Amino acid sequence: MATVWVVLQQREGKLHRMSREAIAAGQRLAAAVGGTAEAVVLGQGVDAAAQEAAGFALGAVRVADHESLAEYTPGATIAVLERVIASHAPAYLLFPHTYQTVDYAPRLAQTIGAGLVPEATGFELADEGLVWTRPILGGKLRARVRTRGEGPVVVSIQSGAFAADAAESGSAPIEPLEVDWGAVSPDREVLGIEEVAGEQVDLSAADAIVAVGRGIGDADKMGIIEDLARALGAEIGASRPVIDNDWLPRDRQIGSSGQTVAPKLYVAVGISGAIQHLVGMKGSGTVVAINKDPGAPIFSVADYGIVGDLHEIVPALTAAIEEAKGT
């Protein structure tokens, strides 16, 4: 019987916010392949996190609690997982697709000779076997993929792909993992965790946001965005390329490495809609997308879309808003 391991991420005894989604994915996969889902929690002083995981319908919550894992390092994490995978032989290893798991899961796959499906957004049992879906080309296309070859399969689950609410509650036994700790050592010295300098603007409380993307073309074109934001009483946000080009400061970034926002109105201008951006704004109320590419993935999450040149449409929109407001 196939065992599905959901390797959870925790920090200071709290499970990462994507844990429920990963557990939901693990439970569904176990049901589909006729196996059992179990959770794995690694760290030091992780009792609370293990208890939290034990509140779900899982065959077991397996815990490795040791000072070697006090701080996350890929070396120690991979060394532990390599050993316990060898002794328990799970068929699937599911990870929430986070900046921490992407740091080590691919190398784990390479180390243990596993298949690797990064950033899965779903799976189905099809004629071709177990088929995963994942975004490619910045989310413009979706690929159906399958793994081949022997051994376990490492899969990272994209944020938002499985509903957290779907995770079934239960009561799972907590079981310690046997590890030869002498063989576990970190491969980096963690000097500290710090807040990115200059994080000042809090976009999370904004009622309206005009978010600008690469399509704006240059910093000196930003005036039309400022005008639109003023007309709407909105804050200005941006997708990553705008920040990387220094067209706006980093504290305006929305997405997985920036802020998570949920305004009533979100106007995405010149943003194609890569998943890293979408995860930061998917809680928004009404979404408007303006983009020259009708195939841009942003249109699939928008309520209203206009295809065309943002340099024409944005000033026209500002004028129409002012006209409607009678100013």
Next chain:
Amino acid sequence: MNIAVCIKQVPDTEARLRLDAAGRWIDEEDLAFVVNESDEYALEEALRIAETTGGEVVVFSLGPERVREALRKALALGATRAVQLSDPALLGGDALSTGRALAAALAREPFDLVLTGSQSDDAGFGATGSVIAGHLGWPHAWLVMGVELEDGGTVKVTREMESGMNEIARLRLPAVLEIQAGLNHPRYASLKGIMQAKKKEIAAVTAADLGIPAEEAGAAGARLEILSVSFPDSGKGAQMIEGDAATAARALVAKLQKEARVL
């Protein structure tokens, strides 16, 4: 310090995409290709480090004939020489088989540092650099936003975490660093650089040179197989508003007022 940079050539993010006849990948005919974005930052970082410490920057790329254009660009920007993994047997791989081949090519020379981008803009695995590090047995870090070489054979890196936090960590050299876009400002090629690049060497490497059996290389050696690709259900929820700019803008405002009631 001798630095290797692995770069990938990917479709231009602005390009309109079409599916190929088999529906397994995109139609590459008439498609514009560019150097993958985060790889450009990796190359720039390598050039800056080499300018300070001395030493070579050698650029590696796995891909077909067209990849020479990307390598030539890297040479014009200041890389010393280039290595192309051009053997058809090496193409079409996943992160595991591609990483193995690149690691085998890198292992033939004594590098102090290998830089890669953090993720390709096409396949988007975010994994190849880590797989390379695994094969070389070197420490690695993914999503690096800062690189500071230290005395005593270590490097201090700033690694991006979620929600506006960074991890600061020290790694032993040699190491593999997977660079995130945005940590520097990539330079433009000078005319002199472009002229000099024409004389620089692009060596070709085959699977046999790397000691990788054909059945374990490229597509044959990949653990991940693409069955089909498709466009997502675009505009599923979106009402598309037509007309010239002024007409569409007025129609949108009316909908935001009357339907969505957000204005």
